Amino acid sequence: MTKDVEGSVVFVSSLKNATDCSNSDSSEPDSSVQGILVRNATKTYGIRKNKFAVLHGIDMRVKKGTIYGLLGASGCGKTTLLSCLVGRRRLNSGEILVLGHEPGSPESGIPGPRVGYMPQELALFGHFSINETLHYFGRIYNLKTDFVTSQLEFLSKLLDLPPSHRYVGTLSGGQQRRVSFAVALFHEPELLILDEPTVGVDPLLRHSIWNHLVRQSVDHGRTIIVTTHYIEEARQANAIGLMRSGRLLAEDSPENLLRDYNLSSLEDVFLKLCMADCVNEDKAANRIPAQQQCSTGGIDNMELNLLQRKTHEPPLSLSLADVSQMSFTNFNGTRVSKRSNRIYTKSVLPSANRLSALIRKNGLQMFRNIGMLLFIFLIPAIQVILSCLSLGGDPSYLKLAIVNDELDPSQNRICNYTTTCTYSMFSCRYLRFIDNTTVPFESVSEALPLRKNLIKLYEKSYGGRGEKWESVGRGPFPQNFTDELVVRRADGKFADKETILASRIAITLDSSSQQISLSLKQSLIEAFEDFSKDILAACSYEPTALGIPVTFLDPIYGESKPSFVELIAPGILLSAVYFIAVSLTTAVFLSERKAGLFDRSIVAGVQMSELMIAHVVNQLIVLIGQTIFVYIFALLVFKISFHGSLALAVLITLLQGLCGMSLGLMIASLCDELTSDIQLSLGSIYVNLFVSGVLWPTEGMPVYLRYFCFLMPQTYAIESLRNIFSRGWGIERPEVYGGVLISFGWIFALLGLSLVIGRIRKLTG
Numbered sequence: 001m002t003k004d005v006e007g008s009v010v011f012v013s014s015l016k017n018a019t020d021c022s023n024s025d026s027s028e029p030d031s032s033v034q035g036i037l038v039r040n041a042t043k044t045y046g047i048r049k050n051k052f053a054v055l056h057g058i059d060m061r062v063k064k065g066t067i068y069g070l071l072g073a074s075g076c077g078k079t080t081l082l083s084c085l086v087g088r089r090r091l092n093s094g095e096i097l098v099l100g101h102e103p104g105s106p107e108s109g110i111p112g113p114r115v116g117y118m119p120q121e122l123a124l125f126g127h128f129s130i131n132e133t134l135h136y137f138g139r140i141y142n143l144k145t146d147f148v149t150s151q152l153e154f155l156s157k158l159l160d161l162p163p164s165h166r167y168v169g170t171l172s173g174g175q176q177r178r179v180s181f182a183v184a185l186f187h188e189p190e191l192l193i194l195d196e197p198t199v200g201v202d203p204l205l206r207h208s209i210w211n212h213l214v215r216q217s218v219d220h221g222r223t224i225i226v227t228t229h230y231i232e233e234a235r236q237a238n239a240i241g242l243m244r245s246g247r248l249l250a251e252d253s254p255e256n257l258l259r260d261y262n263l264s265s266l267e268d269v270f271l272k273l274c275m276a277d278c279v280n281e282d283k284a285a286n287r288i289p290a291q292q293q294c295s296t297g298g299i300d301n302m303e304l305n306l307l308q309r310k311t312h313e314p315p316l317s318l319s320l321a322d323v324s325q326m327s328f329t330n331f332n333g334t335r336v337s338k339r340s341n342r343i344y345t346k347s348v349l350p351s352a353n354r355l356s357a358l359i360r361k362n363g364l365q366m367f368r369n370i371g372m373l374l375f376i377f378l379i380p381a382i383q384v385i386l387s388c389l390s391l392g393g394d395p396s397y398l399k400l401a402i403v404n405d406e407l408d409p410s411q412n413r414i415c416n417y418t419t420t421c422t423y424s425m426f427s428c429r430y431l432r433f434i435d436n437t438t439v440p441f442e443s444v445s446e447a448l449p450l451r452k453n454l455i456k457l458y459e460k461s462y463g464g465r466g467e468k469w470e471s472v473g474r475g476p477f478p479q480n481f482t483d484e485l486v487v488r489r490a491d492g493k494f495a496d497k498e499t500i501l502a503s504r505i506a507i508t509l510d511s512s513s514q515q516i517s518l519s520l521k522q523s524l525i526e527a528f529e530d531f532s533k534d535i536l537a538a539c540s541y542e543p544t545a546l547g548i549p550v551t552f553l554d555p556i557y558g559e560s561k562p563s564f565v566e567l568i569a570p571g572i573l574l575s576a577v578y579f580i581a582v583s584l585t586t587a588v589f590l591s592e593r594k595a596g597l598f599d600r601s602i603v604a605g606v607q608m609s610e611l612m613i614a615h616v617v618n619q620l621i622v623l624i625g626q627t628i629f630v631y632i633f634a635l636l637v638f639k640i641s642f643h644g645s646l647a648l649a650v651l652i653t654l655l656q657g658l659c660g661m662s663l664g665l666m667i668a669s670l671c672d673e674l675t676s677d678i679q680l681s682l683g684s685i686y687v688n689l690f691v692s693g694v695l696w697p698t699e700g701m702p703v704y705l706r707y708f709c710f711l712m713p714q715t716y717a718i719e720s721l722r723n724i725f726s727r728g729w730g731i732e733r734p735e736v737y738g739g740v741l742i743s744f745g746w747i748f749a750l751l752g753l754s755l756v757i758g759r760i761r762k763l764t765g
């Protein structure tokens, strides 16, 4: 019998010969050595209460150079078993030998170049062309460019791929699956693990894929495991494993199965096996017939016995001796030393070709979308710009309602004050030094009820920017304010209470906003100081003679008129860089994992440490861009005072970016879903923002919160940067190097934690 495979002729008889050797005997050909052997594989997901078993003591055997069809309903554990075979997950108990070695062991080459893996998900980069996709994996496998090019040509013809310049994201579902298949095949691995390669593809393509698989096993001796829901297509496999609920119900060649069960289709065989399995489950659960969960349908007793016997037999006559020796013997029963059989050695050091492939891939993804790249570079700068514009400015456009009782036109008391040494209409002369807009009222009783109306009025006049906080200062200047003030100054310490009260400027503020009332208080006091200096100077006295005898000299550090922005700028700058790094990293890693790209790269031999290093390199480029923009805006545009070493400040900024990246990695290793990732990232961002001293000095926090505050990754770094910005301190000061060291500490701790979580999840998930 012959089969036409993409125009070539394949002798299926040779395939069948291999099939017929499914029983383990002494005449087993050498080709069966180093296939796949699974013994008593048990795998659970979850921990504690949520723990549930997915694989229940599976025994499975795949001969080298054959196709093995792993069949079973959705959720029966096929993908889980495959992920254990390719070393992505660990069994809880039981053993696996793949090509003579335990997957994941240094000498196995799995994960690595010996295996071609096509996961269920597409696992391709949508922004890459077909050409770039294959070249990326070519670099991962360290293949020569000529080879990659020729394979691309060959596979394009074989799988009828679209032109290689087409971007994967623009291809149809079927075309994408063919590209995915090409990726699994193109480095010509010894072992092909294909998780539902034919799902969602048209029958013609399915036929062509199977033909190609047959050819790969027959002509090239490749071992192939294929999972599929389409049971009948697996007739072309040499052996079939029928799985149900984490157990292998039967394992044999298609012909043997059909013959043994005397049925014409594999679907019927599978149905019968499932029914028999159900009956067994009922019996085991001690259910009486009326409660039986399964219908035995038309299965008679003899068939049932046969099915039940087969179900309980170890598949393919795996003897206990085989099983107990499995770790040390190959399928022929010959003792194999894993060390002597070493083909691949896994270096603990990152590989240069894989690193360059990953860095190139990241770079390509990053630079492909220039708009997005610019946006990423500019986000922290935009945050700094918005912070500088919106925070820390002195409240302005505040109106003060003025009630000036000194005014009395009937007595010629109008605001016609002079700037000479004349003691008249001091109230008007004082108001001249107030920057705010003043609104005159006749009386206090008139001014106070209008407060609400005044607010509304201002809301309109300022373009509806929300409720405008107004301070209605009520300054009932006493009628004889000027005279009383002169008397009070003249009497000095002998001034009586009445004079003191009559020479007061009484102010009632709207104190619902601390910042606004504080700033008003300050400006009103400063106005009085300026007013008294003005009169004293005009009268040729020492202008400062009447000021309070407390003076603030030049500050030791910082500006004599410090602004709030100077306080928050270092924190805003670091937190902007940090948060973007957290969210970028989680987004990149989670989306790659969701798309199956992560798994595919790992199975291709990429190590977790290489993924991390490549991401660090990529992230550093982003960080450098962000830092340049951030400092340009902070120092050159907003002219935030800076007294220290720019190099040191940049170093701390980069370290904090890396710290955010490490936190992002940890979150990505903890979360599977984007929603939980966003929740965790946002949660951490807000906690960090409020208790790291970004917006308010830690000295202003309750003492118990300060302890917590210094446990945050940014607190010391922000303090360091403030010290560099405003005090000009250098690395020799503990207040500066503390932030550097603690940032390093956080980076290593978070990266280490990510690796540990990754390992734990490999065991439990």
Ligand SMILES: Nc1ncnc2c1ncn2[C@@H]1O[C@H](COP(=O)(O)OP(=O)(O)OP(=O)(O)O)[C@@H](O)[C@H]1O
Binding pocket: 045, 046, 054, 072, 073, 074, 075, 076, 077, 078, 079, 080, 081, 120, 765
């Ligand atoms: N990481 C995980 N954590 C928890 N449960 C999981 C995980 N992966 C798979 N499962 C569960 O394990 C069971 C087996 O899943 P698996 O993907 O191995 O089945 P499958 O036979 O490949 O299904 P399908 O044919 O639909 O792909 C399912 O109930 C699935 O929900």
